Amino acid sequence: MVVVERPGDQAGAEADAAVTVVPGAALCVTVADCAPVALLGDGVLGVVHAGWRGLLAGVVDAAVEALAALGPGPVRAVIGPCIEASCYEFGTHELEALVADLGEEVRGCTADGRPALDLGGGVRAALARAGVDECQRLDVCTACSQEHWSYRHERAGARQALVACLVP
Numbered sequence: 001m002v003v004v005e006r007p008g009d010q011a012g013a014e015a016d017a018a019v020t021v022v023p024g025a026a027l028c029v030t031v032a033d034c035a036p037v038a039l040l041g042d043g044v045l046g047v048v049h050a051g052w053r054g055l056l057a058g059v060v061d062a063a064v065e066a067l068a069a070l071g072p073g074p075v076r077a078v079i080g081p082c083i084e085a086s087c088y089e090f091g092t093h094e095l096e097a098l099v100a101d102l103g104e105e106v107r108g109c110t111a112d113g114r115p116a117l118d119l120g121g122g123v124r125a126a127l128a129r130a131g132v133d134e135c136q137r138l139d140v141c142t143a144c145s146q147e148h149w150s151y152r153h154e155r156a157g158a159r160q161a162l163v164a165c166l167v168p
């Protein structure tokens with residue numbers, strides 16, 4: 001988690017999330033199958049990189065908390081394109097850990113009926129738990145989409161970016 005205090009501050013930092021109150025300071029996370037999340041409060045902005053390990057580690061909760069510390073008030077969220085359950089076969093041991101933490105919303109099923117992780121559902125559950133009611137989820141699977149990089153589907157070395165900025 002990094003707090004960006006001016007444009008360019010923390011550029012290239014390795015972190016699961018970034019938050020700012022500075023208009024004009026663009027925040028960015030890069031992903032290929034993990035979920036990029038934008039959080040917008042009253043004069044506060046955050047971006048989150050949420051994979052399954054991060055979900056279990058509470059990155060979503062931590063980011064919402066960091067936003068609240070900078071500016072209390074309701075937070076809206078957008079979950080960007082990530083790998084969907086139909087393409088994300090998942091080990092049952094890890095899946096049960098996620099279900100225990102976040103609820104049945106994370107349990108999915110692949111196209112051929114194997115246990116799968118609904119990553120976007122897990123992010124939505126974590127957001128709801130953290131008090132974020134308004135959440136938009138883009139309905140695009142990075143593994144199926146020709147327009148997105150997918151690590152699991154094509155072992156892509158490239159990433160897409162979510163970029164967000166408070167307008168001055």
Ligand SMILES: [Zn+2]
Pocket residue numbers: 084086087141142143144145
């Ligand atoms: Zn897919």
